[in-house]
Amino acid sequence: MSAPHVSLIIPTQRRLEGLTTAVRSTFRQQGIEASSLELVVVDNDVQPSAQATVEALAAEAPFPVIYVHEPEPGVANARNAAMAKARGAFIAFLDDDEEAPEGWLAALLAAQKQFEADVVFGPVRGRAPAEIARHRGYLEWFFSRVGPAEAQLLDHYYGCGDSLLKRSSLPDPVAPFSAIRNHIGGEDDLLFGAMKDRGSRFAWAPEAWVWEDPVPARLTLDYTIRRAFAYGQGPSSACAIQHDRLGIARWMLIGLAQAAVYGAVALAQRLIGSERYAFTLDRAARGLGKTLWWGPFKIHFYGLRPAT
Structure with a gap:
């Protein structure tokens, strides 16, 4: 059997409903031959809780579906386990809370070809249930990714969900994601940052958009503000990895000023509703995340074992 042109990868952990939606959306892709595709679903639960669901979905699939069980918790562990099984020259990542329209993959591939890109990113449209009334606009914005209106090269990068990677461009084509970000996320930032330093080409495909349907537990300010704090830690943490003390100091000072100014404005806005x-x-x-970025302030979002 010849190797597929594109390996679709969906990491998952105990979100069977969202996983089912994401997987079925890959079956509906148009503009590319099914014979050139495969889907790898990696289950990052301690128990193989998604196996029966994936095997049932595989019976509907127009291309091979491969189930991978990675019991060792961690987002990098999950992505690397899928990469080790994937055989495609290109890797397309979709999250288990995302749904791809029919032209999604074809749009990613078209942008890759047009710009000879090493990585292509597409927009994400956050979608909150109608019953979410409080802060709904903010929540949908938070879970969205907005970029240029036109397809173009980028001088920056986004996250791994809704992306296409050229395998031969990766520093490590089998296990490119760093385990040091297993529990806090940002494993994709480390990879893409390293690729940028090596001169890799990033592109944007506005037609390659996906829906994102966060689980109800994430549609709260408690979750999003903690996540925003963690996102803020990124620049300072990146400087620490590079042993750039001046960079760390710069970002900490910037963050302190932002926390003070925006914190005061937020308080005033809350008082007036x-x-x-x-x-x-x-x-x-x-x-604040830029300022408080080191060990005790790291927040673990991934790789937590279920309570027993």
């Missing part, structure tokens, strides 16, 4: 309160609080949290 402004709908912008959540957006401003988010910016304050990102600033």
